[in-house]
Every structure is written in structure tokens, then in C-alpha cells.
Amino acid sequence: MTAPVLSLKDACVRYGDLTAVEGVSIDLHGGETLGLVGESGCGKSSVARAISGLNPLSSGTMMVQQEDVAVKLRTDRRFLADRVQLLFQDPVASLSPRLTVGALLAEPLKIRKIFNADTWAAAIALLQDMGLGEQFLSRYPHQLSGGQARRVALARVLTAKPRIIVADEPTAGLDVSIQGDMLNLLRALRDRLGLSYLFISHNLNVVGRVTERVAIMYLGQIVETGKTGLLFRDPAHPYTKALLSSNLTIDPQRRRERVILKGELPSPRNPPSGCRFHQRCPLARDICAVRQPRLETQADGRMVACHFPLSGGSEAMAG
Amino acid sequence: MTPSLLSIRNLDVSYPTSRGHARILIGVDLDIARGTSVGLVGESGSGKSTLALALLGLLPENAEIDAQDAMFDSCPDALSPATAQRLRGSDIAMIFQDPMTALNPLFTIGTHLVDIQRRKFPHASQADLWARGERMLVRVGVSDAGNRMRRYPHEFSGGMRQRVVIAMALLVEPKLLIADEPTTALDATIEAQVVDILRDLRSELSAALLVVSHSFGLIAELCDTVIVMYAGTIVETGPVNVVLHDPRHPYAQALLACEIEPLSSIEAAEPLVTIPGTVPDPANRPVGCVFAARCPARHDRCIEPPPLVSQGQGRSFSCWLGVSL
Ligand SMILES: Nc1ncnc2c1ncn2[C@@H]1O[C@H](COP(=O)(O)OP(=O)(O)OP(=O)(O)O)[C@@H](O)[C@H]1O
Numbered sequence: 001m002t003a004p005v006l007s008l009k010d011a012c013v014r015y016g017d018l019t020a021v022e023g024v025s026i027d028l029h030g031g032e033t034l035g036l037v038g039e040s041g042c043g044k045s046s047v048a049r050a051i052s053g054l055n056p057l058s059s060g061t062m063m064v065q066q067e068d069v070a071v072k073l074r075t076d077r078r079f080l081a082d083r084v085q086l087l088f089q090d091p092v093a094s095l096s097p098r099l100t101v102g103a104l105l106a107e108p109l110k111i112r113k114i115f116n117a118d119t120w121a122a123a124i125a126l127l128q129d130m131g132l133g134e135q136f137l138s139r140y141p142h143q144l145s146g147g148q149a150r151r152v153a154l155a156r157v158l159t160a161k162p163r164i165i166v167a168d169e170p171t172a173g174l175d176v177s178i179q180g181d182m183l184n185l186l187r188a189l190r191d192r193l194g195l196s197y198l199f200i201s202h203n204l205n206v207v208g209r210v211t212e213r214v215a216i217m218y219l220g221q222i223v224e225t226g227k228t229g230l231l232f233r234d235p236a237h238p239y240t241k242a243l244l245s246s247n248l249t250i251d252p253q254r255r256r257e258r259v260i261l262k263g264e265l266p267s268p269r270n271p272p273s274g275c276r277f278h279q280r281c282p283l284a285r286d287i288c289a290v291r292q293p294r295l296e297t298q299a300d301g302r303m304v305a306c307h308f309p310l311s312g313g314s315e316a317m318a319g
Numbered sequence: 320m321t322p323s324l325l326s327i328r329n330l331d332v333s334y335p336t337s338r339g340h341a342r343i344l345i346g347v348d349l350d351i352a353r354g355t356s357v358g359l360v361g362e363s364g365s366g367k368s369t370l371a372l373a374l375l376g377l378l379p380e381n382a383e384i385d386a387q388d389a390m391f392d393s394c395p396d397a398l399s400p401a402t403a404q405r406l407r408g409s410d411i412a413m414i415f416q417d418p419m420t421a422l423n424p425l426f427t428i429g430t431h432l433v434d435i436q437r438r439k440f441p442h443a444s445q446a447d448l449w450a451r452g453e454r455m456l457v458r459v460g461v462s463d464a465g466n467r468m469r470r471y472p473h474e475f476s477g478g479m480r481q482r483v484v485i486a487m488a489l490l491v492e493p494k495l496l497i498a499d500e501p502t503t504a505l506d507a508t509i510e511a512q513v514v515d516i517l518r519d520l521r522s523e524l525s526a527a528l529l530v531v532s533h534s535f536g537l538i539a540e541l542c543d544t545v546i547v548m549y550a551g552t553i554v555e556t557g558p559v560n561v562v563l564h565d566p567r568h569p570y571a572q573a574l575l576a577c578e579i580e581p582l583s584s585i586e587a588a589e590p591l592v593t594i595p596g597t598v599p600d601p602a603n604r605p606v607g608c609v610f611a612a613r614c615p616a617r618h619d620r621c622i623e624p625p626p627l628v629s630q631g632q633g634r635s636f637s638c639w640l641g642v643s644l
Pocket residue numbers: 015018020038039040041042043044045046047089268473474475476477478479504505506
């Protein structure tokens with residue numbers, strides 16, 4: 001296998017005395033879409049901001065195209081911004097309220113000093129591909145619906161021509177038809193330009209459909225990672241299983257049997273001893289409160305951090 | 320029949336623009352019975368949030384609002400700025416799509432949770448309101464609530480902010496709770512938890528719910544009836560289990576066909592299903608059916624405005640297909 005375009009090793013992100021991300025490692029390959037899912041507040045956006053250089057890593061290393069980012073940035077300020085772009089979770093807040101859609105779209109081209117008739121036409125065509133015609137160019141962000149703002153934000157990111165896009169909830173707030181248009185467009189761009197995506201989403205149906213691999217986070221750490229199809233069909237970590245079982249479907253009768261987690265998400269300020277999930281885990285035993293499980297590779301290729309991973313699926317969790 | 324809490328007839332909302340009048344809502348009728356739950360789905364930009372904001376009197380000043388009739392809880396003229404403002408935050412509460420718009424970055428979470436209660440409980444002590452706020456924070460699943468009460472919105476993750484906003488809405492014990500995409504920022508386990516909280520609220524307070532969402536799963540879990548909107552109009556409405564499983568309007572059918580099956584064909588290389596074409600410009604709408612240009616079942620009649628067809632089981636839809644020719 002070729003070297004990953006992005007490689008994060010043992011990354012930690014701290015805010016004061018709170019460790020939001022602890023020892024996360026991620027490899028992202030060229031042309032790949034890697035899903036990142038997990039509980040609200042588990043640290044996904046913190047990982048996203050660290051990778052895009054908006055939050056410094058408190059510890060750990062990051063390589064992009066086999067170069068150490070911290071070293072490269074000393075001589076080339078744009079090293080990261082030219083390669084990695086973040087699509088913000090909150091689209092309206094990420095768009096400057098005083099600029100029109102047209103000005104917002106032109107800005108990344110002007111920053112990179114490549115604003116001309118051709119690049120501008122391409123930018124407008126991109127917006128059109130997402131269902132937003134030229135009448136939107138004179139609008140301000142507050143005059144857009146939630147879904148329209150998200151598409152403008154995506155068009156902006158794409159005009160900056162990155163190699164890697166960190167997409168934080170790129171389809172939240174879109175109707176399923178426009179969501180399909182966006183995902184088809186993202187895939188077409190990826191295949192044409194060889195882009196890679198780190199795809200953060202709470203929408204498990206979307207993650208199941210568009211990612212090749214997925215990493216499941218819980219309270220600042222990755223608890224399970226591997227091929228999406230494998231994990232979604234047959235979760236090995238009890239948290240993955242609980243998460244998948246909560247997925248709402250249009251047919252409430254057809255839902256998986258829901259695993260209700262007891263207690264609430266602990267605060268990262270004061271993480272539980274041993275396995276961070278043990279207080280809420282329906283399968284926890286004594287050792288889980290004491291010893292922290294490490295991510296270990298299983299026979300089928302996935303990695304799981306659990307003392308008692310579920311094997312072959314579903315039998316154990318029912319009781 | 321359950322007594323009506325909200326009844327709106329023929330609501331129009333438009334904005335003056337340089338390119339003419341942008342008509343955002345056209346002839347919208349909305350009925351919500353006490354304690355019931357109504358889902359609002361449809362195309363992004365179809366006017367769902369506009370409808371919600373109109374009920375709250377929160378549309379921008381240049382919005383032109385016109386309704387034949389707007390009754391809330393035997394209060395006429397519910398959409399007039401003065402009435403809407405009085406109802407907001409006491410009888411009608413709101414959970415927004417984007418939690419940051421509801422939170423002031425300069426105030427702690429505790430201050431938000433206390434201030435929201437003052438209109439409804441003007442005589443309660445600060446300490447009581449604080450304690451009540453903290454209990455609600457625990458109830459919506461925020462850990463370490465005592466400590467979090469003293470923290471600021473930017474120190475919360477997206478999902479935790481949304482739970483704060485939900486707690487704020489629940490604290491005023493409204494008669495109508497409007498939730499615009501209440502769970503898009505939440506993971507599936509917390510989404511399921513919020514569904515339970517909102518269900519409890521309905522049975523405990525007999526509050527009615529208006530849920531705006533793109534998630535059919537959420538609507539199916541939470542709502543009794545559903546309204547499908549396209550380009551500022553209601554195209555179909557009826558009981559959730561009827562409309563979501565057997566839609567009659569071609570737009571509703573096309574939209575539901577785009578739903579991604581959970582865990583289906585995971586390695587699927589073929590493109591996702593979408594609805595070809597784009598929505599009409601609100602400043603330049605067609606005379607006849609608004610969906611005609613994209614409709615696979617379009618025929619000659621569609622250049623005229625479609626009739627509203629009522630069918631059994633409480634369903635109605637706006638389409639010439641419903642009329643036997
Ligand atoms: N600027 C900050 N200062 C202090 N704490 C922060 C800050 N940003 C995030 N946190 C905390 O870090 C943790 C992780 O937050 P993060 O936003 O990365 O979560 P997330 O996984 O993206 O959640 P969501 O799914 O809800 O968006 C949370 O406990 C959050 O409260």
C-alpha cells in the first residue's frame with residue numbers, strides 16, 4: 001500500500017485542563033473517504049481543527065504527503081492551508097456576514113492570487129452544480145436557508161483546491177435529494193482529482209454509504225476502526241453496537257433492538273478509570289474499571305479497544 | 320376532534336428584492352391540535368424555517384407577511400408582531416437549527432437557563448431558577464451539570480450546545496414547541512434520548528410539537544402527521560404512516576426515493592438517487608404547478624394551478640393526478 005497522504009500519530013488536543021483528544025492516530029490514503037463518528041462532544045471537531053491547523057496539537061505528530069507539518073510550517077506558512085481545508089460544522093458562522101455569496105466565493109481565489117475569468121467561471125459552475133444559480137451571488141449569508149449556506153461553504157472550500165478536505169458534518173441540514181447531489185459531487189471530485197476526505201457525520205446511513213473505512217470515537221479516543229461494511233454489519237465494540245442500534249429509521253419497526261446506554265457521557269475533564277466506557281457498558285466486568293484497553297488488531301483486520309470485544313455479532317448484548 | 324391550538328389560513332411571506340418580489344411562502348394552511356406533533360419536511364429552501372420564524376414573529380423586518388386567518392389558543396391575529404412577541408418565550412418556544420444563534424457567547428450557560436425562565440416565572444427566586452435550570456441540564460443528558468452551568472457556549476461541543484437549547488425551551492413549559500432540526504447536531508444515541516425527552520414533554524405538559532427536519536426517521540418516531548413542502552407550498556399532508564409509506568404527490572414520492580437505506584449496499588459504487596433539475600427562483604415562479612418542470616408525471620394540465628385533493632385516512636395533496644379526468 002502507498003504511504004498515507006495524511007498521518008496523525010498519538011495526537012492530543014487540550015483546552016486548559018480538559019483533554020478533548022487523547023492519543024488519536026489516523027491514516028488517510030489518497031482517494032479515500034474515512035468516516036469519523038462518535039458521541040457528541042467526543043472530540044471529532046477538535047481532531048478536525050487540529051488537522052486543518054486551527055488548533056495546535058498539544059502533543060503528537062502530523063505528516064501530510066510524508067512531510068512533518070510542524071517542520072514545514074516554519075518555512076512555508078501556507079503548507080497546510082494549500083493542502084488541507086476544513087468544511088466547518090457550523091456553516092453560517094463560518095461565512096463572513098458582511099460579504100455577499102459572490103465575494104465569499106471570490107475570496108479564496110484572490111487569496112491565492114488566481115482570480116481570473118476562467119477560475120471565476122469554474123467557481124460559478126460549481127455552485128450551479130449544487131443547485132444554486134447566479135441569483136444567489138448577490139445574497140448575504142443571513143438571506144440563505146441552512147442548506148444553501150452549507151453549499152456555499154463547500155463551494156468555497158473546493159475553490160481553494162486542497163488535496164484533503166476535512167468535512168465536519170457536510171450534509172447536516174440538507175434535504176435527502178440535495179444531500180445526494182452533494183455526496184455524488186464529492187465522490188466525482190474525489191475520483192477526478194484524487195482528493196481524500198475525512199468525513200465527520202452523525203448520519204450513520206450516509207457514513208455507511210460513502211466511506212470505505214470508519215473510526216468510532218468515544219470520549220477523546222478511537223475505540224474501533226476498520227472497513228465500514230464490516231463494522232456496521234458486525235460491531236465489535238459495545239459502544240459501536242449501541243450507537244448503531246440507536247439509528248432512527250423511517251420504519252420504526254425495522255430498527256435494530258436498541259441498546260440503551262445507562263448514565264450520561266462523562267466529562268473529559270475527569271475521565272473514568274480503566275476503559276472510558278465501562279460505567280455505561282452493558283458488558284463491563286471488573287477489569288474494565290481498572291485497566292485501559294489498547295486498540296488491537298483483530299483477525300478480520302479491524303482494530304478494537306475492548307477487553308471483551310463482541311465476536312461474530314449480536315448474541316452477547318441482548319441480555 | 321381535538322381542539323385546535325394553532326390554525327393558520329393562506330399564509331403568504333415574501334421579500335422585496337432587486338429582481339422583483341421573492342415569494343417564499345404561498346397560501347400555506349397550518350393546523351396543529353393541542354398536544355399533537357406535526358412534522359414539516361421538504362426541499363432545502365422550501366420555506367420550512369420561514370414558516371417557523373413567522374409563528375415566532377422573528378422574520379426580518381423587510382419580510383411581507385399576509386394571512387387570511389391566524390389563531391393561536393383563541394388568540395386572533397397571532398402573526399402580528401405584538402402578539403407573536405408576547406407568545407414567544409412563554410406559550411411558544413423554539414429550538415433552532417443552529418444552536419449558536421440561540422446562545423450569547425458573553426453569557427454562561429447558567430445565565431441562559433435562568434433568564435429564559437423569567438418571563439414565565441417572574442416571582443421565582445434566582446436560586447430556584449438556577450436549581451431548576453441545572454436539573455433540566457441533567458435531564459437532557461449533560462454530565463457535570465453543576466460545573467457546566469458556569470461555563471460559556473464556546474466551551475461546549477455542537478451537540479452539547481443543542482442540548483442546552485433544548486433545556487432552555489423545555490424550561491418555559493410552552494404550549495407549542497417548535498423544533499427546527501433539533502437533532503442534526505447530535506449523535507444517534509443522544510438523538511434517541513432527545514426523542515424520548517420530547518415525547519415525555521408531550522405527555523407531561525400536553526405540549527404540541529412542530530418538528531422541522533430532513534430526517535424521515537425522526538419524523539416517523541416523533542410525529543402524528545407530516546406536511547411535505549416544496550418551493551413555498553404544501554404539496555402533501557396526512558398521517559405519518561400513510562404519507563411516509565405511500566406518498567401520492569410526485570415530489571413527495573421523489574423525495575422519499577432519495578432516502579438512503581440504512582446499511583444497504585455499503586460498497587455501492589452507483590450514484591445516490593436525487594431529483595433532477597432545480598427549484599424555481601422565488602422571484603420568478605411558474606403559473607401552474609411549481610413542481611411541473613421536474614415532475615416525471617407532468618402532463619398538459621400542469622400549466623394550471625393544481626387542485627387540492629382529499630383522500631381517505633386524512634391525506635390531502637395538490638396535484639392534477641388526483642383528479643379523474
Ligand atoms: N474552545 C474550547 N474550550 C474548551 N473546551 C472545548 C473547546 N472546544 C471544545 N471543547 C470541549 O472539548 C470536547 C470535544 O469537543 P468537540 O467540539 O471536538 O466535540 P465533537 O465530537 O465535535 O462534538 P459534536 O458531535 O457535538 O460536534 C467537549 O467536551 C467540548 O466541551
